[in-house]
Amino acid sequence: MSREADIGFLNSNHAAAEGALTAGVNFYAGYPITPASDLFEYLARKMPKQGGVIIQTEDEIAAINAIIGASWAGAKAMTATSGPGFSLMAESIGFAAMVEAPIVIIDDMRTGPSTGVATATGQGDVMQARWLSHGHYGIVALAPFSAQEAYDLTIKAFNIAERLRVPVVLLMDYVLVHTREKVRLKKPPEVEVWSRKKPRVPPEEYLPFKPDEDLVPPMATYGEGYRVFVESLVHDYRGYYVTRDDVYEELVKRLSDKITVNKHIVLDHVEYYTDDAEILFVAFGSTARSVLSIVRHARARGLKYGLFRPISIWPMDTDALLKAAENARKIIVVEMNYGQLFLEVDRVIKDKPVYLAPILTLDLPTPENILEVCRKWL
Amino acid sequence: MPARHYKITIVANRCKECELCINICPKKILAKGDEYNAKGFRFTRVTRPEDCIGCRLCEHICPDFAIFVEPSEKPEEVIAR
Amino acid sequence: MAVAKRPIIHPVDKYLRTERLPHVWCPGCGIGITLHAFMRAVKELEDEGRIDSSKILFVSGIGCTGRAAGYVNFDGAHTPHGRAIPYAMGAKLARPDLIPVVFSGDGDLVGIGGNHFIHAARRNMDVLVILVNNMIYALTGGQVAPTTPKGTYTTTTPFGNPDRPINAVKIAAAAGANYIARWAVTHPELLKNSIKKALPMEGFRLIEVVSICPEIFGRHIGFRAPIELYRRLQKVVKIRGKISPFEATYDWEKEIILGEFQVRNEPGYTRVLMEAFKHG
Ligand SMILES: Cc1ncc(C[n+]2csc(CCOP(=O)(O)OP(=O)(O)O)c2C)c(N)n1
Numbered sequence: 001m002s003r004e005a006d007i008g009f010l011n012s013n014h015a016a017a018e019g020a021l022t023a024g025v026n027f028y029a030g031y032p033i034t035p036a037s038d039l040f041e042y043l044a045r046k047m048p049k050q051g052g053v054i055i056q057t058e059d060e061i062a063a064i065n066a067i068i069g070a071s072w073a074g075a076k077a078m079t080a081t082s083g084p085g086f087s088l089m090a091e092s093i094g095f096a097a098m099v100e101a102p103i104v105i106i107d108d109m110r111t112g113p114s115t116g117v118a119t120a121t122g123q124g125d126v127m128q129a130r131w132l133s134h135g136h137y138g139i140v141a142l143a144p145f146s147a148q149e150a151y152d153l154t155i156k157a158f159n160i161a162e163r164l165r166v167p168v169v170l171l172m173d174y175v176l177v178h179t180r181e182k183v184r185l186k187k188p189p190e191v192e193v194w195s196r197k198k199p200r201v202p203p204e205e206y207l208p209f210k211p212d213e214d215l216v217p218p219m220a221t222y223g224e225g226y227r228v229f230v231e232s233l234v235h236d237y238r239g240y241y242v243t244r245d246d247v248y249e250e251l252v253k254r255l256s257d258k259i260t261v262n263k264h265i266v267l268d269h270v271e272y273y274t275d276d277a278e279i280l281f282v283a284f285g286s287t288a289r290s291v292l293s294i295v296r297h298a299r300a301r302g303l304k305y306g307l308f309r310p311i312s313i314w315p316m317d318t319d320a321l322l323k324a325a326e327n328a329r330k331i332i333v334v335e336m337n338y339g340q341l342f343l344e345v346d347r348v349i350k351d352k353p354v355y356l357a358p359i360l361t362l363d364l365p366t367p368e369n370i371l372e373v374c375r376k377w378l
Numbered sequence: 379m380p381a382r383h384y385k386i387t388i389v390a391n392r393c394k395e396c397e398l399c400i401n402i403c404p405k406k407i408l409a410k411g412d413e414y415n416a417k418g419f420r421f422t423r424v425t426r427p428e429d430c431i432g433c434r435l436c437e438h439i440c441p442d443f444a445i446f447v448e449p450s451e452k453p454e455e456v457i458a459r
Numbered sequence: 460m461a462v463a464k465r466p467i468i469h470p471v472d473k474y475l476r477t478e479r480l481p482h483v484w485c486p487g488c489g490i491g492i493t494l495h496a497f498m499r500a501v502k503e504l505e506d507e508g509r510i511d512s513s514k515i516l517f518v519s520g521i522g523c524t525g526r527a528a529g530y531v532n533f534d535g536a537h538t539p540h541g542r543a544i545p546y547a548m549g550a551k552l553a554r555p556d557l558i559p560v561v562f563s564g565d566g567d568l569v570g571i572g573g574n575h576f577i578h579a580a581r582r583n584m585d586v587l588v589i590l591v592n593n594m595i596y597a598l599t600g601g602q603v604a605p606t607t608p609k610g611t612y613t614t615t616t617p618f619g620n621p622d623r624p625i626n627a628v629k630i631a632a633a634a635g636a637n638y639i640a641r642w643a644v645t646h647p648e649l650l651k652n653s654i655k656k657a658l659p660m661e662g663f664r665l666i667e668v669v670s671i672c673p674e675i676f677g678r679h680i681g682f683r684a685p686i687e688l689y690r691r692l693q694k695v696v697k698i699r700g701k702i703s704p705f706e707a708t709y710d711w712e713k714e715i716i717l718g719e720f721q722v723r724n725e726p727g728y729t730r731v732l733m734e735a736f737k738h739g
Contacts, residue, residue, distance in 0.1 A: 027553045029545075048736035053552045055732070057545060058578040065542040066549030069518075072536065075553035091539050099536070222534040222550055223557050225513045229476075229529060230536035232521075240479065241529060241537075389468050392480050396487035396673075401686040417481060438499070438647040441491025442481060443469045458468050 008183045012150035012176040013039035015183045016106055019154030020078055023193055026052040027075035029066035031059055034118045035174045036080040036108040060085035064092040071101040072230055074221035076158055080106035083125055084115065093167055094133030097255055099230045100217065102161035102196055109173040111362060120362035121174035123285055126340035129169045130314045138256035140266055141169040141314040143284045147181040159194040160266055164258055165216055171313060175286040175364040203227065210237035215258035259315060268311035271324050273299055277306025279378065280328035282345050283335065284310050286364055291334050294367045318348045325349055332357050332374055384430040385450035389458045392444035393421035399436035399445055405429045408436060427453035471498035474512065476532050483526055487685020489644035489670030490524050493591050496647045500654035509659055516557045518547040520567035523598045524591040527562045541572030544579045547586050555729050559585065565592040565606040569627050580634035583662040585727035590627055590665060593672035601675040608711035613679055624709060627667050632704035632721060637662030639704050639721040643669040645693045653719060661727030669696065669715055
């Protein structure tokens, strides 16, 4: 492959699919849904040629459970869907978190609620990505804003899933997945590809849920003699159901804390003109592209606008956000919903006004659409 | 040559006093004991081990893995915990 | 796991996490009888060198029956309610040397998980499904199940169950399973033989086990002592050889037909899929 051939002209679905292949995906289960289907279709042509398994299940509930089973059988496993399908996966997102199965879920956001507009864009799944399942657990969500990032962040999603043994969600949107762009398909060693820790002790001594210092337990694979029991109930280090306060507390805290203590491999964001920004925009995904255009035009006219674009949405780099907001008089959160990321930004920034600019258009908002909503604060 | 005698082992702490074995035994040689196990159940006892025919119906019907039958030199009841 | 002391006393203890016994099931519960038959089948197969138990993947859903996965000393999982089949499917397709067994309740498999059941049978997915049918939602305290006889008084049908019960055997047959049998806990030896036959096969295999739940179901219908419910079941089951699965009546008042209703050797899904991918 020449250097040229490493360049693709891909939409974000196909770029994410290529990223997954580079990360070593070898199991995919999914159910068709707009706008995620062409990611599935793309992988359906490619994965079998590379020794992977890809199947269409009877519904998204089967898909998510199949990838969790596959993950415990040693696979790098993923699925992709959109809001309605993501909702159906709710219970088993918590299952994956509870049994610490590394999996990647791509959610191509479309408008909601309910069936919404299947062919229109939205960003209404921010809180869903964080709190989809019941109970308290940790989860990671990453949001690309270009096809290149879709490629890069899918690799990162697999890496985080494998290293921390958590479900990782890639939040994309309808606009991104239907915009073709140049993507450089970086390969190792230019990109790192990580795999989960394996047990370092013989089966007789192995405790499947006993964490190392990084709070992540080494993971045995089915069929290798470890006779590991994967328990959805509250469990001790052996994986046995116990109803003791200390075991419950330690487990639930660890499921979140393992992300916090390893946040250096998760946190990610990009800042534009934030050094001296007086008006700081916060936006992610395709919306951030329109906001960036506003900021650039403003700068050309001498206005001190800046943009903070979180890439890791859950968890967000709140220290970096606070620092970026230091010189700002106002913070404006622009998102294609009625206030979700806003809640997190507003929670973090305590000493200055945070405004919500909800953009409820069906297509990618133009800078003018956004300016219209924001004008009263500018 | 088929063994003539059987050793019947009762795993006392697993027995839940369901009495399926007692009722199913074709020779009626099992009975509820007087002693209680760790969980408060009066585990099954063998009244006449010499009458056991080794059919193992008691073993196979037991939901609790609490009784089993093996060929042996002499008729015997063993209580394991 | 040698970390905990695992006493070995009983002939099948090798396959149990014995440090967890006694198990949670009530006195006289048919789940234990069924699990016991399964253990004996595995033991015989392994003793004969026909199976490597370290490749068994024992998956359960939620329910009293679902607790089984936690007592067996195999690879396994206790998945969300109804999701054992797709979980096992994912594992098997990712690692074809696994021998997946799904051991779960009737509500789990043909109630909430019914769609997975149908489609796994349709694909002829390589999995042995042991469906423990106690005719009730036991773990949750006695609500109506899809298998509950019509007219039965349960906690959620206080005026009698208005629904007709589901016949899992016919569903599996309509969807295209390789192996279909129904047994009852009144016949543990025949059940064991059936498991022993079906476990090494490929494709979708269903063994429905009509079970007894004296504590919950028995209480509702007036057969509270395990032996009474056992005798009542014994009265209604009839073994029939060589009949079509579509004739395998399931009627608690008239007759419940036991037997082996379908034995085919069509290639399992794993093989079909790998074959298809070869041409990719
Ligand atoms: C999604 C979901 N809904 C409901 C429940 C509550 N629930 C637990 S077990 C069960 C029914 C169990 O019945 P069955 O599968 O027949 O198993 P049994 O207890 O009779 O062995 C229900 C409804 C649950 N755990 N999860």
